[in-house]
Amino acid sequence: GLIRGLALAGILSTYVAGFPAKIRRRAQDLLPDASSSFQSSTESEFDHMFVLSGSDSAPTVPKLTFHWNDPVRNTFKGRLIHRAPKAESDSGWLGFAAYDTPFKGVPTADMDLMVGSQAIIGQVATNSVSKYVLAGKREGPGGVERMEESFQSLIPTGTSIHQFTGDDGHVTTILTFEKLLMENDSAEIMIETKGKNTFLYAAGPP
Secondary structure (H helix, E strand, O other): OOOOOOEEEEOEEOOOOOOOOOEEOOHHHEEEEHHHOOEEOOOOOOOEEEEEEOOOOOOOOOEEEEEEOOOEOOEEEEEEEEEEOOHHHOOOEEEEEEEOHHHHOOOOOOOOOOOOOEEEEEEOOOOEEEEEEEOOOOEOOOOEEEOOHHHOOOOHHHOEEEEEEOOOOOEEEEEEEEEEOOOOOOOOOOOOOOOOOEEEEEEEOO
């Protein structure tokens, strides 16, 4: 399946607006093999899930989970869910990126995974979800830059971002996306249905 043998790499923002100007990695989150620890999704629309950070046993710490479906033909549907215990630690944006594993090979812990990857970023303030190229670690030209309109091929009916506050005060942010495994342009990173993929994730403040 798609995630069998998957490596997930976490990227964490410093507390700045927008996509991180700088990132830092947590060693314990770097390149875990998701195939050994994913489980059935708690979301009815999805098949599988993987806990990226946090846990139910630590309710005062934000929790981030990734959910996905087995691919259908050439489409891949995923969902990032960030649950924060209070508004001060909620997420203003969520990002999910693909590293070019098919071309560059499976990365090692000392490699820079962000630069050269391609991302899906959802922003709560603008209620927008778009594809980005990660050419550098700063927002704007030559860095984290929105792809041209001709590359914005996310499937609208399966793509959204929304945020709500529960009765318990927890703030939940949900990024859902549906994209092509193999895009129409060969310059875009392909997601393999057989073999290994490397994904990165990020969550940023309002």
